[in-house]
Each structure stands twice: as C-alpha cells, then as structure tokens.
Amino acid sequence: MAGEGSATTSSLSEEELTLTVKWSGREYTVRVCGDDSVGELKRRICQLTNVLPKRQKLLYPKLLASKLADDSVLLSHLPLKSSLKMTMIGTVEDEIIVDQVEDPEIVDDFEFGQDEAVDIKDKEVNKQKLRRRIYQYKIELRNPCREGKKLLVLDIDYTLFDHRSTAENPLQLMRPYLHEFLTAAYAEYDIMIWSATSLA
Template sequence: MATTATASASWEELTLKVKWIGNEYTVRVCADDTVGELKRRICELTNVLPLRQKLLYPKLGSKLNDDSLFLSQLPLNSSLKMTMIGTTEEDLLVDPVESPEILDDLELPKDEAVDIKDMEVNKLKLNRRIHHFKIELQNSCRQGKKLLVLDIDYTLFDHRSTAENPLQLMRPYLHEFLTSVYSEYDIMIWSATSMKWIKVKMEQLGVLDNPNYKITALLDHMAMITVQTSSRGVFDCKPLGLIWAKFPEFYNASNTIMFDDLRRNFVMNPQNGLTIKPFRKAHANRDSDQELVKLTQYLLAIAELDDLSNLEHNNWELFTEDNTKRRRH
C-alpha cells in the first residue's frame, strides 16, 4: 500500500505559475517530471526554448538549473510563482542555440532496455505527451506503406562543421536515398531541436520541396519525453508510441524503423531503432561516406517483410550481405 501511495503522489499533477515579460502563465506538470520537462511545458506556452530559459525562485536557489532533477525533489506547491528569463528564437539575431554534444552514447544491457519501456512512470509520461502534442502533417499518410523516422544532426547533416553553403554539410546521397525508400516508406523527420530550425535545415537542403519524394511530418524536441533509468539516470528520448497513437490505422511497431546516431533516442522502442554511423567532419568524409547507399539496400530488402521489429537492426550490414548473396544464387 505504501508503494502505491508513493507512486500516486509522484504522479500527482501540479499547477505552477510562471511570469515572463509581464505575462503570467499557468503550467501543469507532474511530480515525476524533471526540471527539463517543466521547461519544455513552458516552451509550449512561450516559444522560449528550454536551453534559453533561466528559472528564478529564491527558495530553490540553483536547483532549477539542473534539468535532470525531479520536481518531486523540490518543495513545490500550486501557490508557487517563479520567474522565467529568456528570449524566443524569432527575437534573436544569432545562430540557433546548440545542445551540448553527446559523445558518450547510451549502452544499456538488453534487460534494462526492456525494463525502461515497460516502466509505469515512463508509460505515463508517454501518455501525457500523446495527449498534449499534436503532429502536423506535411503530406498525407499512405495506406500500406511502412514508416521511416529520421534524425537530422549527424544522421543527414553535419551540424557542427562550418561551410559557406549548407549543401556542403549534407550527407552524401541524401536525395537519392529518400527518393528510393519513398516507394516503400512514409518518411518523418524527428530532431531534438526546435521546429523553426528543423524547417530551416530541411529547406536549405531541398528536402521539403523535392519533387521525387514527400515528407509526411516533422517532429521537434517538444515531442520527446524524459525517461528514468537505473544505470544512466535521466535523459530525453523519442518515443515512437507517440506516432503510433496518433496514426494507429497507418503505423505500428511492426512496420516502423527509426535511424538515429544516438541509441538513447529509441530506448522506448529498442526493437525499432537502427544506430546509424555519425556523419562528422563533412569536408574530410564527404567523398567516402557510403552509409545511405548501403542503408537504401537494407530498407528495400526488408520492406517485403511483415514485421520489422523481429529484426536485429544492429546487424543490418550482415542482413544486406546475406540478401545480396541469395540473389546471386
């Protein structure tokens, strides 16, 4: 009973007041949310990105600077009023804010990876995201097509290098890749950045208006959730369950695959994730990178299968080699 009572308390909804440039906003969060999730909710109301926010409240001191801290660890109540300092991207005449680069990616034991997606607290966070987030379709979902979800940074684009023309930082064969797989897959782009900069990047690369393929939807950092792990603490990820819940007649675990250079991003759906080799140092690697050529072969080879979640996507190169040998014989 004590455990149940504790769990119920951690999921209790809190209503907080946040002041920003003379306006007061009502923010609803749960005790099992993190400070980072609180900032994401504030962003929904103000369009100030979490990384641009500084939250002030005398009684909490510097604790509001720790995005991984759970709200249940803070003395919060519904009468609390805090101040937010921050500026929207539209009001800044600088480049978009960059997240700290994640060099040490998540490596979880298989058993723990399964536990994460099955944890009740993480399921509840996903359900809340499904309830609050709306996916705006760029183009209609197509009946009978599988779904490919693509990251941007280091997957399609080297966002850390500099160049006079963004096309110099685009991963080789990007348009050929998207054109080929579009015959079998609907394509969604999901990045941990803001929607404004997703659109800017995709427009610069000529992805949004290409006549040979269409992008079904764009998802940004607001669609992500914060999950808890016993060994790696708290971090954000991209739960595919959000897409499946929004479009159940089109997409599910059996017909979806996600490419990302960070394994942590598909920790809620490890059976659907493929860790792509990061595309870094574009100027040095542009002439030798063949990742999208090889992955085109893999996606077309598995498109005929009924259930993609039964595959070991980490062994995708072996699958492609075996499939090539079978065709030769």
C-alpha cells in the first residue's frame, strides 16, 4: 500500500501543468511542474512579462490569495487547472517612478548625513525615470473636460482599491462605498484615475 501511495504522489509532482496568465491585456502561456513552487511560477512569469516576482500579485478562482502569496508552497498542493485562467497584477520596474517603501518603520541609519538633504524629487535616478516616462507616454483624450469643473486626480493603488487585500475576486478589492464616493465627487469635479500599475 505504501508503494502505491508513493507512486501516486510522484506522478502528481512530476505532472506538467500549462497555465494561462492574463496581464496588461495579454495572455501568456506558462508551463510548470507539480513539484515547482509558487516562487518558481512567479520567476517564469517574470521571464515572459519582466514583472519581478516581488511585484506580482496572483489572482485565481476558488483559491485563497494567501497561498499564492507564499512562494514556498508547492503547486502540487494547490487545485490548479489548465482550463482556468490566472490574473497577474504587477508593474515592470521601468514604469515605477519612485520605488515603494516596503516597511516605513525600518530606518537605515547609514542614509542619514548622506542623502538627508536631497529630496526624493531631486534624486537623479528619479529624474531619469520621470524623463523616460514623459518621453514614452502618449496622451489620448477620451472625454473632454466639462466647462467650469476642476479636475480631481485619484490614484487607484491603495486609494480606490486595496491591493494588499487577500481577496480572491478583483471586485472585492474596492474600497467601501467607492461608487457612492465617485458619484458624489463627479457632481462637482471631472475625475481622472491614475496608476503606475498595469491592470488592463
């Protein structure tokens, strides 16, 4: 009996799985094995999209987001199916103007005295990223502004949507009363949604 159980486990771990990952309006085919980890899946997604594993958030039907957030979990322990599509939310490094602070409570003592007098906006590396973004960006006017209305610019990341949530469905990422807020704001302002994250 022990021999049969071992054979079953072995076949599951060696089985190749072909997943479809949606990101930025495109679909990517990713081939993995059952004995690969979530971290290896993210590494292969990175090879196709250039989105670093640390920037990736994976969404999958009927699967807890916390399991996909743990890079050490083996894919053979997850109910993945080739017939279902996985969504990846993430941004390539070149599209990030200023890197987000992973933990604002951690302070690097060595930074004081060196960069203390230099604001983030004045750092050359951030200026280069901003110049590259301005050069590459193409403005497409979809809706003209209403006369007499001021423009309200809202950042989608962590303002309209909670991207650190463990919700499985993207609709569950919305902040409470989001629609009511946008409806009330639109009565007085034209609204523009901005994000550095590729969600399309």
